[in-house]
Amino acid sequence: MATKAQAKYKGDSRRLLLAFDIGTTFSGISYSILDPGRIPEIRPVTRFPSQERVGGDNKIPTVIYYNAAGKPVAFGAETLKEGIEADAEESGWVKAHWFKLHLRPQPAPGTAASETPIPPLPPRKTVIDVFKDYMGYLLKCAKAYIEDTHGSIVWNSVKDNIMYVLTHPNGWGGPQQAQMRDAAVRAELIPDTVEGRERVTFVTEGEASLHFCLSNGLAIHANDENSGVLIVDAGGGTIDITAYRRLADKSFEEISIPTCYFQGGIYVTMRAEKHFKSLLRRTRFEHDVPVLTTKFDRSTKHVFKNVDEPHHIQFASIRERDQALNIRGGRITVEGNVISTFFEPSVTCVVKAINEQRTSAHFPIKSVFLVGGFSASNWLYEQVRDAIQPLGITVSRPDTHVNKAVSNGGVSFYLDGVVTSRVSRYxxxxxxxxxxxxxxxxxxxxxxxxxxxxxxxxxxxxxxxxxxxxxxxxxxxxxxxxxxxxxxxxxxxxxxxxxxxxxxxxxxxxxxxxxxxxxxxxxxxxxxxxxxxxxxxxxxxxxxxxxxxxxxxxxxxxxxxxxxxxxxxxxxxxxxxxxxxxxxxxxx
Structure with a gap:
């Protein structure tokens, strides 16, 4: 259901506001058609090519396949079509995924980010090239959805008057914003002029998540200026943590230095992959590790919630079995206490980061909200909740729509702008x-x-x-x-x-x-x-x-x-x- 902003739009002409949340693993689009004198509505794009099922979805994979000539041949949900891996191998296509991490600031030595290799970019492609292609695709998706939902007349009335909000992790700053803006110019989202470049606005994922929580009616100590709320945006690549307090005029201010950690959901998957590689090395199943990892990433990771419950992952023919490896009927059995070790560094990171924010914040933290795709993991949520609630801090997460938190929050940020004070990082x-x-x-x-x-x-x-x-x-x-x-x-x-x-x-x-x-x-x-x-x-x-x-x-x-x-x-x-x-x- 669309969420309404409180104030009427004060502009003098119709305008379209598009927010792109380009995540490490999944991306989303939200928008608002701004009509003078009317209360804007925030809506997510819920239909994408190859993902047109009834009810739709709010996110698509942040993935592109390029052919041998360097031309994009499949985007988003198209990259999940049955048999596309075989088509890619046969045709010499190259997959660009997790490419957002190539834009990140240089990670500090000894951190998980510095020690974990990320997939290389396709040959002869820079990170701006790939961002340009993906932004262009998102614009096409937004255009098709708005035309289908509101009519081509509406799209034609706003297509030359579009404002963009681009979200990024807390740890990113001017250099990353400049590259994203260059990609928007090259994707022809905006003209390469001073006025054109000003049509792109940036917001951190932490601040966008705050706006999402507010626009969805979550209680954030509305009447207590002496306590703060912590927003934990657990995404595919990063975990962004930002602390705020609400002021008497209903605006918000940061009350500590926002932090960003490279311990999102993909790192759980990478630890699982490392385990499978070690387990199956020098066996006839060694070459099945990529399939096994994909199955774990798409299913097991999301449903895991109990260390005492083993999980069975189908990855090979039902005729395959190996008792020593716990493989029967083409399914490998992984004990719950083993899966928990894949999560452990990320859980520890979140708990430690919350405690550090409690120590450094200018006001006491009374509540924590978990949003983002990774927060949908019951294991992550319950482990964080069990560690933090004994400290007198409530831990909550929205019941629905955690995956569109950042894109919806990006629109709300532009319309409402409730954060009026921030804390200097350096x-x-x-x-x-x-x-x-x-x-x-x-x-x-x-x-x-x-x-x-x-x-x-x-x-x-x-x-x-x-x-x-x-x-x-x-x-x-x-x-x-x-x-x-x-x-x-x-x-x-x-x-x-x-x-x-x-x-x-x-x-x-x-x-x-x-x-x-x-x-x-x-x-x-x-x-x-x-x-x-x-x-x-x-x-x-x-x-x-x-x-x-x-x-x-x-x-x-x-x-x-x-x-x-x-x-x-x-x-x-x-x-x-x-x-x-x-x-x-x-x-x-």
């Missing part, structure tokens, strides 16, 4: 140099690093970190964070633009300063390019070089409270603050 700033001052102990200790500035000739220390926003800071959507800076040039023309790399610091120091002393804890988040041609430089005399040079003073202004980083520059002109344009760029 300390952000830029690299600067300072005049060397031997009276400062920290400068004197680094006297051997002193350099001569190329413009003003003074003695400087370089590679100093200048923070603009500190970690674990609650950031309102409209709050600006500033840093005051100067740049120098030998003439005015050299100062018409300024480029700064925004760094994030993830180390233990409360006052990070010397970049080269902790190089592994600093990462380049993005580059801000500012047009400074309107800023009037000062002429300053250099005692060292006995000549004048240009000195440009301005501020970098960053907005961190939105779902995307925004930047501007600020400067003074006759005592009045002026703003100039700045562009945030990711990648090379």
């Amino acid at each position: 300390t952000y700033g830029i690299r600067i140099c300072n005049r060397y001052n031997p009276e400062k102990e920290e400068h004197l200790q680094r006297a051997h690093l002193v350099e001569t500035h190329s413009v003003h000739g003074g003695k400087i220390l370089d590679n100093i970190f200048s923070p603009i926003l500190h970690v674990n800071t609650r950031v309102n959507e409209t709050k600006e964070f500033r840093g005051s800076y100067c740049c120098y040039g030998t003439d005015i023309n050299s100062l018409k633009s300024y480029t700064a790399r925004i760094l994030s610091y993830s180390g233990p120091s409360q006052g990070p300063m010397w970049i080269k002393e902790e190089p592994d804890n600093y990462d380049v988040v993005c580059t801000v390019e500012a047009d400074t041609s309107a800023v009037k430089p000062d002429l300053t005399y250099s005692e060292e070089k006995k000549t004048y040079y240009c000195n440009l003073a301005f501020e970098i202004v960053l907005l961190f409270g939105l779902t995307e980083l925004k930047a501007q520059i600020a400067y003074r002109e006759n005592g009045v603050e002026k703003r100039g344009p700045a562009q945030v760029m990711y990648g090379a």
Whole structure:
């Protein structure tokens, strides 16, 4: 049933809102037709090619088959057709699956994500290529569904006025958003213009899940500003955990740093596959491991709920048997206590993450909601519930539609936007140099690093970190964070633009300063390019070089409270603050 948003749409023309939740294993689409003065309805797409059964489904596999020429030949539910594996092998098709993980930030060494190989991309394909193809397919599916449900007249009235919401894991940021937006351009969802690119909005899966819970009437401590709720979005690839509290005006704020773990449902399947490979190595069943793994992934994983109950997986001819391997009639018997070990790292991850959020949150956590496809596992849910509820925290999950939580929540996010404050994940700033001052102990200790500035000739220390926003800071959507800076040039023309790399610091120091002393804890988040041609430089005399040079003073202004980083520059002109344009760029 469609879920209604509370407010009437205030736009002046009809518009279509599409939310794409491209998951690691399954994807979904939700939409809303926005008519001026009418209350929008949030609807899921429930019919897809090769999945048109009565009642429909809200998700399709995130899978593409490519032929030898690199052309897509099957998408989504089409890749589940009977015999398609044989067709693929005979025709030389290549399967692209779990490709979303190729977009992830580099995982930390020693984590499950770093130690688990992910399927390679098809030959000569980049992750943006595959995203482009899949986004184009989702748009075709949305078009066909809307035309069938509402009529082609409705589609034709909105096809040139579509806003997109793309969801992504909590741990992703600007670089991943930039690549997804590039894929949307290449898929011709939007034109490659400033206005076109602004038609794509991003939201984390954790925040989208909060909106889903709210729009489905789940009780989230509506009258208690002093307690929080934890949203656990357990998906195929990632487990995203975000803590919120509800404010008096019914908006929400994050109350801890959101987290993202690569311990979703696919990791259970990969551990099962490893077990089957070890068990059947050097037996006549060795080549049946892929079929056995697929059967486990599609059935056993979802129904498992008791360590005392063995499960029988049919994977070979009924004439096959091997008593030593527990294979009878082509079925292998796997004990429940063995299956539980496939789940154990993921269960432990969720329980540990909830406890860490309890410790770090600015307000006490009183309830936990599990959403996402992996949360449909009774074993996962019951293990988490049994570990967490004795702490005085209620653990719940929606009865229905857990698989469309993120796409529906993406639409609700765009319409309602109830989260008005977020928590900074890292300390952000830029690299600067300072005049060397031997009276400062920290400068004197680094006297051997002193350099001569190329413009003003003074003695400087370089590679100093200048923070603009500190970690674990609650950031309102409209709050600006500033840093005051100067740049120098030998003439005015050299100062018409300024480029700064925004760094994030993830180390233990409360006052990070010397970049080269902790190089592994600093990462380049993005580059801000500012047009400074309107800023009037000062002429300053250099005692060292006995000549004048240009000195440009301005501020970098960053907005961190939105779902995307925004930047501007600020400067003074006759005592009045002026703003100039700045562009945030990711990648090379």
